[in-house]
Amino acid sequence: MAKSTPKAKATPSKKAVESEKKEEQSSVSVNVSIAQPETDESEISIEKKLVALYSLQQIDSQIDKIRIIRGELPLEVEDLEDEIVGLETRIDNHIQDIEALKASVKTKEEQIKDSQLQIRRYEEQQMNVRNNREYDSLTKEIEFQNLEIALAEKRIKEFSQQLAIKNEEIEAAQAVLEDRKNDLEIKKSELADIVNETEKEESVLQTKSEEYQKFIEERLLTAYKRIRKGARNGLAVVNVERDACGGCFSAIPPQRQLDIRMHKKIIVCEYCGRILIDNELASSIEH
Numbered sequence: 155m156a157k158s159t160p161k162a163k164a165t166p167s168k169k170a171v172e173s174e175k176k177e178e179q180s181s182v183s184v185n186v187s188i189a190q191p192e193t194d195e196s197e198i199s200i201e202k203k204l205v206a207l208y209s210l211q212q213i214d215s216q217i218d219k220i221r222i223i224r225g226e227l228p229l230e231v232e233d234l235e236d237e238i239v240g241l242e243t244r245i246d247n248h249i250q251d252i253e254a255l256k257a258s259v260k261t262k263e264e265q266i267k268d269s270q271l272q273i274r275r276y277e278e279q280q281m282n283v284r285n286n287r288e289y290d291s292l293t294k295e296i297e298f299q300n301l302e303i304a305l306a307e308k309r310i311k312e313f314s315q316q317l318a319i320k321n322e323e324i325e326a327a328q329a330v331l332e333d334r335k336n337d338l339e340i341k342k343s344e345l346a347d348i349v350n351e352t353e354k355e356e357s358v359l360q361t362k363s364e365e366y367q368k369f370i371e372e373r374l375l376t377a378y379k380r381i382r383k384g385a386r387n388g389l390a391v392v393n394v395e396r397d398a399c400g401g402c403f404s405a406i407p408p409q410r411q412l413d414i415r416m417h418k419k420i421i422v423c424e425y426c427g428r429i430l431i432d433n434e435l436a437s438s439i440e441h
């Protein structure tokens with residue numbers, strides 16, 4: 155890896171700048187031009203390294219963001235698919251319940267028919283009885299069958315109410331199911347679009363990231379990658395925010411802040427190891 159010299163051009167090509175402009179809306183624009191004048195050689199060199207590192211961080215963070223977005227959408231699709239399966243199962247269960255209820259109604263209706271048949275038979279028999287005792291006995295049988303009919307009718311009424319509720323539940327579940335299916339269609343096409351779009355964006359950024367990496371000496375780049383891997387938010391280079399490290403928010407003593415501003419050497423956070431850059435330099439890079 156070539157050692158970074160004051161002459162090393164840390165600016166992206168014109169083409170890269172133009173492609174950046176096009177995606178101003180969606181990605182952090184990075185500008186690596188360095189403040190003039192060229193005074194102390196080592197000072198500029200460190201400053202250049204810091205600028206390159208910070209710029210690289212901006213690009214890599216953008217790539218991270220894209221990957222997170224792309225990672226979340228498939229989960230949303232999966233959740234919807236699970237919900238749809240759940241709803242379909244619920245509807246199926248309701249349908250089975252309805253079938254069982256209908257069968258129960260039928261059984262009761264048949265019981266009623268049987269009872270009515272019995273009653274007619276008993277009434278016929280009553281015409282030909284030989285004594286009152288036989289007549290009364292048949293009357294009791296008829297009463298019993300009438301009670302059976304009444305009970306069966308009551309049960310039918312209950313089953314019918316349950317059927318009505320089940321039908322309402324099915325209707326409600328089906329409405330939700332329709333909604334979710336629509337949502338799923340939308341999410342799926344969104345996912346396809348985003349994958350398509352972000353893959354292009356990511357590859358542009360990836361190329362840019364590789365470009366910037368060329369301006370950073372290997373030892374530093376290795377450190378950068380190592381810190382990034384270890385950091386949950388993927389930040390290896392952070393600026394000083396309210397006298398604290400922008401990565402872990404630990405306070406930075408004034409003398410250390412001064413050192414950071416001097417750009418004499420690369421200074422890392424004592425707590426999290428992230429590379430620190432002063433706000434002034436950072437804001438000269440960001441837009």
Ligand SMILES: [Zn+2]
Pocket residue numbers: 399400401402403404423424425426427428
């Ligand atoms: Zn820190």
